[in-house]
Amino acid sequence: MPKDMYVYIVTNKPNGTLYIGVTNDLRRRLWQHRGHIIPGFTDRYNLTQLVWFEHHAEPTEAIRREKALKSWNRAWKLDLIAATNPGWRDL
Numbered sequence: 187m188p189k190d191m192y193v194y195i196v197t198n199k200p201n202g203t204l205y206i207g208v209t210n211d212l213r214r215r216l217w218q219h220r221g222h223i224i225p226g227f228t229d230r231y232n233l234t235q236l237v238w239f240e241h242h243a244e245p246t247e248a249i250r251r252e253k254a255l256k257s258w259n260r261a262w263k264l265d266l267i268a269a270t271n272p273g274w275r276d277l
Contacts, residue, residue: 191248193255194239195267196228200274203231204263208252212239235276238267 192212196205196219205228209215218224220234227233242248255263271277 191242193252196233198232205233206255208248
């Protein structure tokens with residue numbers, strides 16, 4: 187049975203530090219980022235604003251997409267965000 191998965195990008199400000207992650211529960215994961223529940227990169231850089239996400243029905247596809255996005259250069263990532271969220275609103 188397919189499991190809903192999400193690839194997402196969080197930041198601390200427009201054009202700021204970016205973090206790309208994958209999760210099966212986007213609400214819970216954002217709660218963790220915003221509450222600084224899990225120590226690490228997102229906690230250290232205060233990455234709490236969701237600026238982009240993508241739904242996947244298959245975990246393997248979501249993980250493949252996350253790895254691909256992580257290999258992109260920064261300009262491509264910024265273009266991806268700007269295409270759907272030009273104002274860098276917190277989604």
